[in-house]
Amino acid sequence: MSIQERKQRERAERERLIVATARELAEQQGWDAVTTRQLAERIEYSQPVLYSHFRGKREIIGAVALEGATEMAAALRAAASAADGPRARVTALARAYLDFAERNPAVYDAMFELDGGLAFANEDTPEPLKDAFAALLESLGEVAGDGVHPALFTEVFWAALHGLTTLTRAGRLPPGDTEPRVELLVDRLAMV
Amino acid sequence: MSIQERKQRERAERERLIVATARELAEQQGWDAVTTRQLAERIEYSQPVLYSHFRGKREIIGAVALEGATEMAAALRAAASAADGPRARVTALARAYLDFAERNPAVYDAMFELDGGLAFANEDTPEPLKDAFAALLESLGEVAGDGVHPALFTEVFWAALHGLTTLTRAGRLPPGDTEPRVELLVDRLAMV
DNA sequence: GGTTGATCCTAGCATCGCTAGACAAGCGAG
DNA sequence: CTCGCTTGTCTAGCGATGCTAGGATCAACC
Numbered sequence: 001m002s003i004q005e006r007k008q009r010e011r012a013e014r015e016r017l018i019v020a021t022a023r024e025l026a027e028q029q030g031w032d033a034v035t036t037r038q039l040a041e042r043i044e045y046s047q048p049v050l051y052s053h054f055r056g057k058r059e060i061i062g063a064v065a066l067e068g069a070t071e072m073a074a075a076l077r078a079a080a081s082a083a084d085g086p087r088a089r090v091t092a093l094a095r096a097y098l099d100f101a102e103r104n105p106a107v108y109d110a111m112f113e114l115d116g117g118l119a120f121a122n123e124d125t126p127e128p129l130k131d132a133f134a135a136l137l138e139s140l141g142e143v144a145g146d147g148v149h150p151a152l153f154t155e156v157f158w159a160a161l162h163g164l165t166t167l168t169r170a171g172r173l174p175p176g177d178t179e180p181r182v183e184l185l186v187d188r189l190a191m192v
Numbered sequence: 193m194s195i196q197e198r199k200q201r202e203r204a205e206r207e208r209l210i211v212a213t214a215r216e217l218a219e220q221q222g223w224d225a226v227t228t229r230q231l232a233e234r235i236e237y238s239q240p241v242l243y244s245h246f247r248g249k250r251e252i253i254g255a256v257a258l259e260g261a262t263e264m265a266a267a268l269r270a271a272a273s274a275a276d277g278p279r280a281r282v283t284a285l286a287r288a289y290l291d292f293a294e295r296n297p298a299v300y301d302a303m304f305e306l307d308g309g310l311a312f313a314n315e316d317t318p319e320p321l322k323d324a325f326a327a328l329l330e331s332l333g334e335v336a337g338d339g340v341h342p343a344l345f346t347e348v349f350w351a352a353l354h355g356l357t358t359l360t361r362a363g364r365l366p367p368g369d370t371e372p373r374v375e376l377l378v379d380r381l382a383m384v
Numbered sequence: 385g386g387t388t389g390a391t392c393c394t395a396g397c398a399t400c401g402c403t404a405g406a407c408a409a410g411c412g413a414g
Numbered sequence: 415c416t417c418g419c420t421t422g423t424c425t426a427g428c429g430a431t432g433c434t435a436g437g438a439t440c441a442a443c444c
Contacts, residue, residue, distance in 0.1 A: 007390095036432060046393050048434075057432065112364060113305075121366045148376060155365055156356070156373050160348065163355030172304060173347055174313045184340060184348050189380050199421095228401060238424050240403075249401065 015053045017043050019063045026064070026106035031114065034060075055117075062116030068107035069128035075100050076135040086143050087192040093139045094161060094182045101165040112162060133158075145191030153189075160185055207245045209235050211255045218256070218298035223306060226252075247309075254308030260299035261320035267292050268327040278335050279384040285331045286353060286374045293357040304354060325350075337383030345381075352377055 021042045025034050036057060040047040054060050079096035083089040101108040110116055111129075119125050133154070140157050141150035164181060167173040213234045218226050228249060232239040246252050271288035275281040293300040302308055303321075311317050325346070332349050333342035356373055359365040 035430080037430085047432090048394095049392070051433070052391085112359070112362070120362070120364045152369065152372055152376065155359075155369075156352065156376050159355030159359055159365070159373075160352040161355070162359055163351030163353070164348070166358065167304070167347075167351055167354055170304070170312070172312045173351070177344065177347075180344055181348050181351075184344065227399080229399085239401090240425095241423070243402070244422080 011053075014043070014045075014049075018050060018053055018060065019067060022060050023064045023067070023107060023110075026110070027104065031061070031106060031109060058115055058117040061110045061114050062118045064107060065110040065114075065116045065118060066126055066128045068104060068111050069126075069132040071104075071107075072097075072100050072111070073128065073132040073135040076132070077138070080135075080139040086139075087186070087190060089139045090143055090190045091182065091186050093136070094157075094186060097136075097161045098165060098178060098182065101169070105169060108165065113166065140190075143190040143192060157185075157189055160189070203245075206235070206237075206241075210242060210245055210252065211259060214252050215256045215259070215299060215302075218302070219296065223253070223298060223301060250307060250309040253302045253306050254310050256299060257302040257306075257308045257310060258318055258320045260296060260303050261318075261324040263296075263299075264289075264292050264303075265320065265324040265327040268324070269330070272327075272331040278331075279378070279382060281331045282335055282382045283374065283378050285328070286349075286378060289328075289353045290357060290370060290374065293361070297361060300357065305358065332382075335382040335384060340383075349377075349381055352381070 018039070022034055022039055025039065025042065034057075036047050036050055039060075040050060043049075050060070054063070076093055076096050079092040080089045083092040118129065120129065136158055137150060137154045140154045144150045144153035164173070164178075164185075168175055168178070210231070214226055214231055217231065217234060226249075228239050228242055231252075232242060235241075242252070246255070268285055268288050271284040272281045275284040310321065312321065328350055329342060329346045332346045336342045336345035356365070356370075356377075360367055360370070
């Protein structure tokens with residue numbers, strides 16, 4: 001048994017290496033640079049090894065997305081719990097979201113821009129993704145206002161943050177005015 | 193001179209054909225299916241002809257984006273001018289935006305998701321793009337509220353619409369709840 | 385100690401965006 | 415009218431992509 005266990009351990013370790021390397025490479029040079037050949041060379045294995053762990057590049061992106069979702073959920077909860085009162089909590093949450101996206105653009109892409117083969121918004125959605133949404137809901141639900149469903153409110157607020165993130169990063173919005181945008185968003189949307 | 197003029201006319205006509213075909217193919221089968229080979233075959237010319245009109249695939253996407261921007265600006269203005277009062281105007285604008293994106297997903301991608309090699313948010317930005325933003329600004333500026341810069345307000349509102357569009361279409365948000373989302377957005381953001 | 389099975393790599397396929405160089409068609413000059 | 419030249423188009427091919435088939439290698443087991 002012990003030998004098989006060791007092999008399984010090594011296999012799991014290599015899988016982590018693949019995901020970590022893909023993420024690192026994507027953050028350094030963008031997802032376009034994450035080719036199977038480049039990735040294989042970095043982990044010092046041949047290409048087919050990748051396919052013994054993942055069905056293809058899509059699944060590797062998906063794995064990075066799940067890792068990112070876990071981190072994002074933690075970052076959002078940390079920011080929210082450090083703030084006092086609903087209003088400050090929402091502001092901190094929004095800032096943390098935008099900050100995460102800016103600091104981890106490749107991971108953000110894997111989560112929300114690229115096709116990682118993951119299910120969203122249904123019962124098959126992986127736990128980390130649902131949890132990230134839950135992290136948003138926890139702080140946003142309390143400021144949804146009377147008669148507004150917390151989930152609906154969260155969706156709209158999230159969409160606004162996502163829009164700001166992607167438009168800014170794609171150069172569609174002038175950079176730098178993040179703070180007043182966040183203030184406007186929180187001022188208007190949150191029923192403090 | 194007449195011969196050269198005829199040639200120029202034919203050349204311009206073929207360029208329109210390329211853009212129209214690319215757009216059609218993208219709407220039918222997605223941008224992934226718009227390969228230079230496929231596109232060349234549809235216009236009944238060889239691949240290199242494409243490169244005598246455009247520097248590459250990016251520029252073709254950019255051309256579709258510009259065409260789309262012109263149409264979107266017109267659609268937004270038409271919807272806005274058919275509504276009575278600022279509040280109704282903003283609602284109509286938002287619906288028109290989401291509707292345009294839903295009905296022309298490939299064009300919307302060309303404008304805001306893909307790299308069409310276009311400049312955004314600076315002085316080099318092509319006129320159609322600036323005009324589409326202006327169309328938003330015209331209706332949104334009047335409901336920005338006191339002390340809020342109209343451009344800033346427009347950016348945030350637009351980002352929200354963009355977020356709703358992309359998240360919904362990428363399957364990140366459950367489809368179908370569009371109407372209540374729009375109502376919430378307008379209710380909260382617009383200072384009627 | 386030889387057999388078997390898992391593991392990994394070399395080599396290759398089809399397709400992608402893009403381009404060089406050959407070829408033909410139509411123009412102006414003699 | 416004919417010849418050379420420009421202009422326009424096509425065939426063929428390059429390097430790179432995601433992915434896979436099939437052979438080699440190495441370690442575990444009877």
